[in-house]
Amino acid sequence: MSQHPLGSLIENKPLLESIAEEYGTPLYLYSGDRIKNNLDRLSTSLNDHFEKNQIYFAVKANSNPHLISFMKINYPDLGCDCSSPGELFVANKTGIPAERCLYTGNYESSDDLKAALGSGCHINLDDIQSFHRLAKIRVPKEISFRVNPGFGSGRFKEITTGGEKAKFGIPKEKIVEAYRLAQAHGVTSFGLHCFTGSGVLDKNYFTELIRAVLEISTLVETNCEIKLEYISIGGGYGIPYKDEDPILNIDRVFQNIAKEFYSVYTKQECPVFCIEPGKYLVGDAGILLARVTGVKESYKSFIGLDAGMETLMRPVLYGAYHRIYKVGEPEATPDMTADITGRICENTDRLAVDRPFPTVAEGDLVAIMDTGAYGYSMAHQFNTRPRPAEVLLEGNTASLIRKRETVEDIFKGCDV
Numbered sequence: 001m002s003q004h005p006l007g008s009l010i011e012n013k014p015l016l017e018s019i020a021e022e023y024g025t026p027l028y029l030y031s032g033d034r035i036k037n038n039l040d041r042l043s044t045s046l047n048d049h050f051e052k053n054q055i056y057f058a059v060k061a062n063s064n065p066h067l068i069s070f071m072k073i074n075y076p077d078l079g080c081d082c083s084s085p086g087e088l089f090v091a092n093k094t095g096i097p098a099e100r101c102l103y104t105g106n107y108e109s110s111d112d113l114k115a116a117l118g119s120g121c122h123i124n125l126d127d128i129q130s131f132h133r134l135a136k137i138r139v140p141k142e143i144s145f146r147v148n149p150g151f152g153s154g155r156f157k158e159i160t161t162g163g164e165k166a167k168f169g170i171p172k173e174k175i176v177e178a179y180r181l182a183q184a185h186g187v188t189s190f191g192l193h194c195f196t197g198s199g200v201l202d203k204n205y206f207t208e209l210i211r212a213v214l215e216i217s218t219l220v221e222t223n224c225e226i227k228l229e230y231i232s233i234g235g236g237y238g239i240p241y242k243d244e245d246p247i248l249n250i251d252r253v254f255q256n257i258a259k260e261f262y263s264v265y266t267k268q269e270c271p272v273f274c275i276e277p278g279k280y281l282v283g284d285a286g287i288l289l290a291r292v293t294g295v296k297e298s299y300k301s302f303i304g305l306d307a308g309m310e311t312l313m314r315p316v317l318y319g320a321y322h323r324i325y326k327v328g329e330p331e332a333t334p335d336m337t338a339d340i341t342g343r344i345c346e347n348t349d350r351l352a353v354d355r356p357f358p359t360v361a362e363g364d365l366v367a368i369m370d371t372g373a374y375g376y377s378m379a380h381q382f383n384t385r386p387r388p389a390e391v392l393l394e395g396n397t398a399s400l401i402r403k404r405e406t407v408e409d410i411f412k413g414c415d416v
Contacts, residue, residue: 003243004323005034005284009393010367013328019398020289020365023389026307027289028376030067030401032394034285035372036074042237042277043075045251049258051267054274056081056102058235059090061278061373062286064390066401068094071281081235081276085115092119102232102274104146104193105130113137124193124232127170128178135185142229144191145170145178149212169194172216179224190226191271192217195234198279201248207256209233214264217271232274233257239283241321241370250280279373286372288312288388289327292364293343301338303360308342309349310385312371313378316348324352327365332358340366344383376402381410 009016009031020027046053056079057071063086072078072094079100080091091101098120105112106126113134116123124144125131131143148169170178179190194213200206210233217228238248261273290307314320324340326332334356342349351368360366379387386405391398 004369005037006031006287006369007330009287010325010327010330010369013365015396016289016327016367017365019391019393020291022398023391023400024404025289025291025365026305026311026388028371028388028390029287029289029398030282030372030390030392031285031287032070032392035067035071035282038281038285039071039075039078042250042280045254046273046275048251049254050261050273052270052272054079054100054230054272056100056232056274056276057281058276058278059083059087060377062282062375062377063087063090064376064401065090065094066390066392066399067282068096070392072096081278082121085112088115088119088121091121102144102193102276104195108133110137122191122230124191125178128174128181131178131181131185139185139187141187142189142191143182143187144193144230144232145175145182146193146195147172147175147213147216149194149196149209149216172212175216176220176223179220179226183224183226189229190220190224191230191232192220192228193232193234195232195236195276197236199238200236201238201240201246203249203253203256206233206236206253207260210257210260214260218264227269228271230272230274232276235276235278235280237275237277237280239279239370242323248280281373283373284370286370286375288368288371288375290366290368292360292362292366294362295338295360300354301336303338303340303357305340305342305351305366307368307388308344308351308385309346310344310380310382311342311388312351312368312375313380314374315351317378322351322371323369324355324357325367325369326358326360327367329358330367335359344385346382381405384410386410 058081060083080096082088082103101121102124103116103121104124117138124146126146146169149172290305293306294304296302309316337354337356339350340352389404390402392401
């Protein structure tokens with residue numbers, strides 16, 4: 001347990017019990033100290049290796065405005081990677097200026113594109129047809145295109161966003177056509193974007209990726225006689241979800257990327273190097289606290305919680321693994337094997353399957369780890385279960401950053 005960055009917090013049963021008593025369960029709890037540590041480590045390494053760079057936080061990972069504001073306070077140059085008008089709204093709400101926002105949609109509607117244009121942010125298009133839709137509204141002076149380099153990587157096939165089966169990006173064979181189309185419509189400033197997957201723990205993969213991106217950037221610049229203003233390779237920086245997972249050496253990642261980057265561009269005349277981390281910044285800073293609601297001995301053993309697939313979707317959606325601990329006893333020896341489930345009327349409602357676990361009783365508090373990214377942001381209301389509260393912990397001071405939803409809240413839109 002000591003290897004998890006929040007191990008000492010899980011051992012602090014009095015603190016977590018007091019937070020659970022005050023704010024209820026299930027509850028998303030975020031460690032501000034861990035977020036700051038992640039942001040410091042990432043930004044220091046990036047600034048050490050790239051003179052011109054930009055961090056765009058992937059709002060899709062966690063859109064709570066208090067967390068984005070917290071990161072902005074600790075790193076004032078923070079930008080936002082947005083993939084919907086709602087995420088642009090959050091970025092604006094937290095005071096992130098439009099020039100530090102990048103909008104990357106896919107299969108965008110006209111309303112999506114109008115929102116992006118109206119915000120004044122950088123627009124990154126996923127398809128040549130997207131430009132045609134955009135041009136019917138207004139042609140901006142600057143545009144970026146997302147290229148699919150023909151390969152991708154990810155912890156699960158569902159989160160691999162590059163390659164022949166991915167729905168994202170313009171095939172590299174058509175990318176020059178996209179820039180020529182934009183030039184023909186009067187666009188004069190350009191970026192290039194490539195994002196191929198999530199949860200990558202192999203530092204060498206990013207070297208392979210930047211080599212492919214640099215081949216494409218050179219092709220575009222040569223054929224279109226332009227100089228790219230920025231190049232973004234998206235996110236994908238993974239975190240350990242299991243004890244045996246390696247820890248990504250982020251400094252070595254950027255060191256290797258910089259070596260390739262500056263073999264093509266000079267430090268004086270180079271595009272801004274951009275990244276879009278989400279999980280790396282907030283993933284391991286989040287804990288989902290839940291109460292045991294029942295222990296059942298059937299054809300197999302079940303531990304029921306007040307948190308289920310509606311609270312944390314990743315295990316059902318991807319088969320994702322999250323470490324789960326009994327609060328106050330994270331090192332307790334497992335003496336049973338059980339499926340850990342919620343209260344949802346679906347047999348797929350499992351947060352863990354055949355998980356070795358210590359004996360628990362109704363009312364015990366458990367901690368589901370590494371839920372800071374794609375936890376609350378994927379939570380839903382199936383079975384008319386209201387979404388949980390969110391709390392930010394700074395030191396031992398807990399602050400409510402999102403109220404618990406009520407059943408009445410769910411039906412407010414029906415009052416017509």
